[in-house]
Amino acid sequence: MMRVTLLPRFEPRGRPSAAMSIASPLIALLLTALLAAALFVALGKDPWRGLSVFFIEPLSGWRPASEVLLKATPLALCALGLSLCYRSNIWNVGAEGQFLLGAIAAGGMALWIGGPQGALGSLAAGDGMFAALAGRPLQLPLVLLAGVAGGAAWAAITALLRDRCNANEILVSLMLVYVAQQLLGYLVFGPWKDPAGFNFPQTPTFAASTWLPPLMAGTRLHWGFVLALLAVPLFWFVLFRSWRGFQLDVSGQAPAAARYAGFSARRALWTALLISGGMAGLAGAMEVAGPLRQLTPHVSTGYGFTAIIVVFVGRLHPVGILLAAILLSMMLIGGEYAQSRLGLPGALTGVFQGSMLFMLLACDTLIHSRVRWRHARPVSS
Amino acid sequence: MNEIVLLLAAAIASGTPLVLAGLGLLVNEKAGVVNLGAEGMMLIAAVAGFATAFGTGSEMLALGAGALAGATAAAVFGLLVIGLNANQYAAGLALSLFGGGFSAFVGIGYVGRKLGDPAASLTGSIGHWLADLPVIGPLLFGQHPIVWLSLALTAAVAWLLYRTRAGLVLRAIGESPESAHALGYPVRLIRFAAVVTGGALCGVAGACLSVVYAPMWVEGLVAGRGWIALALTTFATWRPGRVLLGAWLFGGVTLLQFHLQAQGVAIASQLLAMLPYLATIVVLALISRNPAWIRANMPASLGRPFHAD
Numbered sequence: 001m002m003r004v005t006l007l008p009r010f011e012p013r014g015r016p017s018a019a020m021s022i023a024s025p026l027i028a029l030l031l032t033a034l035l036a037a038a039l040f041v042a043l044g045k046d047p048w049r050g051l052s053v054f055f056i057e058p059l060s061g062w063r064p065a066s067e068v069l070l071k072a073t074p075l076a077l078c079a080l081g082l083s084l085c086y087r088s089n090i091w092n093v094g095a096e097g098q099f100l101l102g103a104i105a106a107g108g109m110a111l112w113i114g115g116p117q118g119a120l121g122s123l124a125a126g127d128g129m130f131a132a133l134a135g136r137p138l139q140l141p142l143v144l145l146a147g148v149a150g151g152a153a154w155a156a157i158t159a160l161l162r163d164r165c166n167a168n169e170i171l172v173s174l175m176l177v178y179v180a181q182q183l184l185g186y187l188v189f190g191p192w193k194d195p196a197g198f199n200f201p202q203t204p205t206f207a208a209s210t211w212l213p214p215l216m217a218g219t220r221l222h223w224g225f226v227l228a229l230l231a232v233p234l235f236w237f238v239l240f241r242s243w244r245g246f247q248l249d250v251s252g253q254a255p256a257a258a259r260y261a262g263f264s265a266r267r268a269l270w271t272a273l274l275i276s277g278g279m280a281g282l283a284g285a286m287e288v289a290g291p292l293r294q295l296t297p298h299v300s301t302g303y304g305f306t307a308i309i310v311v312f313v314g315r316l317h318p319v320g321i322l323l324a325a326i327l328l329s330m331m332l333i334g335g336e337y338a339q340s341r342l343g344l345p346g347a348l349t350g351v352f353q354g355s356m357l358f359m360l361l362a363c364d365t366l367i368h369s370r371v372r373w374r375h376a377r378p379v380s381s
Numbered sequence: 382m383n384e385i386v387l388l389l390a391a392a393i394a395s396g397t398p399l400v401l402a403g404l405g406l407l408v409n410e411k412a413g414v415v416n417l418g419a420e421g422m423m424l425i426a427a428v429a430g431f432a433t434a435f436g437t438g439s440e441m442l443a444l445g446a447g448a449l450a451g452a453t454a455a456a457v458f459g460l461l462v463i464g465l466n467a468n469q470y471a472a473g474l475a476l477s478l479f480g481g482g483f484s485a486f487v488g489i490g491y492v493g494r495k496l497g498d499p500a501a502s503l504t505g506s507i508g509h510w511l512a513d514l515p516v517i518g519p520l521l522f523g524q525h526p527i528v529w530l531s532l533a534l535t536a537a538v539a540w541l542l543y544r545t546r547a548g549l550v551l552r553a554i555g556e557s558p559e560s561a562h563a564l565g566y567p568v569r570l571i572r573f574a575a576v577v578t579g580g581a582l583c584g585v586a587g588a589c590l591s592v593v594y595a596p597m598w599v600e601g602l603v604a605g606r607g608w609i610a611l612a613l614t615t616f617a618t619w620r621p622g623r624v625l626l627g628a629w630l631f632g633g634v635t636l637l638q639f640h641l642q643a644q645g646v647a648i649a650s651q652l653l654a655m656l657p658y659l660a661t662i663v664v665l666a667l668i669s670r671n672p673a674w675i676r677a678n679m680p681a682s683l684g685r686p687f688h689a690d
Contacts, residue, residue, distance in 0.1 A: 010465075091470055165666040166675070170417065170470065171612045172665065178605045178658040186651035305481075308474055345489045347600075350482015354421075357475035358457070361467040368466075 010369040020367045025313045025324070027366075028359035035355055045342055053341060054334030054352070066219040068329045070291060071303075074099065074283035076228045076325035078307035080235045081279030083316045085272040087239065089252035092273055094158060094173025095280040096304025097180035098151040102281025103288045104184055105150025107203060107295040110143045110288070111192065114207030136209045143210045144285045151281015152274045154180065159273040163266055169273075177304070185297050192295065203295040212290040224286035228322070231279075235318040248272060280304060301332070302350075309357045328353060388633075388640065390520050393528060396632020398423075398586040398594060400531040402610035403617070403624040404538050405451075405582025410614050411542060412575035413555040413682035417473025418458050420607030421480020422580050423587035426451040428488040430588025431598040434496050443592045444527070444585050451584020452577045454480065459576035463569050466686045481601065491598040527589050531625070534582070539621040551575060555680030558687040568687050583607065605658060612661050616668050618678040634660045 033051060040050030058068050078095045085092040154176060161167040185201070194204040212222045239245040251258035251268040258265065283303065288295060310328050314321030335349030402419060409416050416422075429450035434443035458476050461467040542548040551571060554561045558568045590606070591598050609631060617623035638653035646653075669675060 093474060161662070161666045165670045166672055167662070167666040167669040168612075168615065171608060171615075172662055174608050175605070175612075175658040175662050175665075179655050179662075182651045182655045182658075186649050189651065190649050305478060309478065312471060345486055347482055347485035347489065351479070351486050352482075354475060354479025354482050357471075358461065358479060361461050361472050361475060362465055364467065365465040 009372045010365060011372050012369050013367075016367050017370075021315060024363040024366060025315065025320075025360055027363045028313070028356055029327070031359040031363075032352055032356040035359075036352055039348075039351075043344065045344070050338070050342065050344075053337045054331055057337055057341075058330040058333040063219065064333065066216070066221040068326060068333055069225050070219075070221045070329075071332050072322075072325040072329035073222075073225045073228045074287055074300075074303040075307050075310050075329055076322050077224075077231065077283035077286075078276075078280045078304055079310035079314060079321045079325060080228075080231055080318060081276030082307055082311045083235070083314070083318070083321060084239070084245075084248060085276045086311055087252050087316055088248040088268045088272045089255070090269055090272045091170045092155065092158065092173050092276050093170055093308060094155070094177050094304070095276065095307050096300060096302065097173065097177035098154045098277040098280035099284040099287075099300050099304045100177075100180040100184050101154035102147035102151035102284030103295065103299045104180075104187060104284075105153075105281065106143045106147035106285030107206070107288050108192075109146035110139075110206040110210040111203060113139055113142060114210045139207075139209045140212060140289065143206075143289050144212075144282060147281045147285020147289075148278045149281065151284060152278040154281070155273040155277020156270075159270050162273075163269060184295070184299065188295050188297055194294075201297055205294045206289070210289060211293060212286055214290075220291045222286065222290040224283075224290055227282075227286070228325075232318045232322050239318065244271065280307075306332070306353060309353050312357060312360055386516050386520060388636070390523060392633035392636050393520070393629050394524060394594065394632070395636050396629040397525075397528050397531045398590045398606060399610050399613060399628035399631055400535065400625050401527075401586035401589060402583045402607060403613040403628050404531075404534055404621060405579035405586070406610055407579075407614050407617070407619060407621060407624055408538065408542075408551075408575050408582070409579035410619060410683055411555045411680055412551050412572045413558060413680050413685065413687070414459075414462065414572055414576055414579075415469050415473065415611075415684045416455065416458055416476070416576060416579060417470055417611065418454065418476025418480065418607075419473075419583050419611050420603055420605065421477035421483075422451045422454045422583040423590070423603045423607045424480040424484035424601070425454050426584035426587030427591035427602050428484045428491070428598060429584075431488070431491055431496075431591040431596075433588075434592045434596075435491060435494060438496075440592055444588045447584040447586075447588020447592075448581040449584065451587060452581040455576050455580020455583070456573075458580070459573045462686070463573050463576065466688065469684050469686070477607070485600045488598050488600065492600070494598070496592065496596050525593050527585075527593055530585075535621050535625045542621065552680070555682055558682050558685075562687070572687070583610070586610070609657065609661050612665050615675070615679075616664055618668070618674060619680065620678075631657060631660065 033055065036054065037047035037051055040047040057064065059065050078099060082092060082095055155173070157176060158169050158173045161172050162169045188201045188203060192203045194200070194202055197204070212224055215221045215223055215225060239249070247258065247263040248268050248271065250261065251263055251265055255265065258268075284299065287303075288299060292299065306328055307325075310321055310324045313327065314324035331349050331352055335346040338344040338348050339346040402423060406416065406419055426447035430443040430447035433446035434440060437443070454476060458472055461472045461475075462469050540548075542552060550561065550566055553564075554566065554568050554571055558572075562568045586606075587603060591602055595602060610628075613624055613627050613631070616627045635657045638650070638656050641648065641653055642650055
């Protein structure tokens, strides 16, 4: 009897392949590029031009490249925090909400302490007290700290409900994204709206003393990028060289072993959520103190969701995350270019990002198993 | 009195997409698979349904197209999760993110478009005089037939899961895939079938939103209903009848914001719009507080991959 196997068979490897773990995102990127090329052809565009818009033009020249790094900053910060969560098997998918709360808290702080020209009537009452306490050099750190606190507080709701009520953290953190979006909308359409803003839903521009200064004149890239770069070795140390990071890793990969070793699951939960919330909040704060300088309903373009893809593409490793953040930021810029230069909808970015995560998860099979093609192999019956 | 009846009828109409999606996800989860891609499937199906209704003018075809789109999206998810043993949470998130982008991309030409004459709508075909009956008229007969479909489906799913052999096998796979496999049941195949069925129901829900309930298409039309439907299975402790009641309750909460606004309540619309999401969080926390209750009802293998070797 002949058995013909046309489909590949997956055979478990003895141990996970480290090489495949790094190759998998690259294969996924290649497959996504192929899919993108096919899509461009289907849309009647030159596929080379299309691919160039997404993967080459964003890096051609210092100006577009600085925009890539600008958008990579919040992605990297959110993703670094999330990597801690996912390593400890805590599924925080609400970085977007934590980002928004960071932006709201930082914006509120900037309006409060930012001097009379940016002052809101009701909030300006704090001016006297804070103007003395917060000298100009202290204002920016206060704004950023408010952002961290806002993001961490938002994540703390998820941690609290998971800890006390055993509520699923995926659903709670995600629901809180919608709540955060509405809260931001309420503030910029309502109490925080700029009275001199022609009824646009936006706050007054923050005082210059609360701005995050640009890294180079003529670009929007700000010092937050340097902070993100510094966070990479810091997270590397925490994840791979610290006792706490080890505990988180064990509690994620082998909860029973973690319990047996006496590592507190509650502590892991709170640590991971507070840190990732704080990082997302910091990203939100730097977005409003950096390029935006005011709150609008469109503070985020989905950074917190894109960061989830960044974590997986970056292999939950800080260095990988930095590279993946730059890659996905290129795709964000590419979407803008596709709109302005090719007349294609900017939503293409979302299609490519989602496809890439699909491809990546499929390729990740190769880490734990190898493919066997066995054609027409006789099987004795 | 009349106003309350109308409000209840509206709550049922607004909860119907949640019923459909919730039942689909229930079938998934009873087989041990969590599909976090519900939001994405609903979005893709909403666009597919709207485009079909726009092109053909037929609601029936539109709902069918939604089911097909949802089932296709679910099949991709199933291939990853069941065929390649990918992480269920990650694959579901991927589907939701992809669905968001894909639906925005495909639907861009349909934003602001209106569906044609409701002559082709299913509503017109049912006797109008029944709808004039007091109380049950608006509650039952004034409803779009999709509401009846959701009622029939609830009964069908309950019957299938708890009164048939197929349902028993499905639940056994959700509790212990290893035992079901040892008994000779094709675990992966049945799980895949459950995933595709769930996707089809989420698809009908999505199309129902864009074609019957809204009826229109905007980016992100589903607005978290996929996630609420996911929470609904937990609220309902995985019981079809409770999914129905929970969905109507949430339909009512969603409606409350419009009702309060219409009444001129001096609360900002954005704060009222938070209500369904806050309610989801609160109910989820309250239900999950009782660990024994959850553990007794939750399919034991939920979220765990199955390796047949």
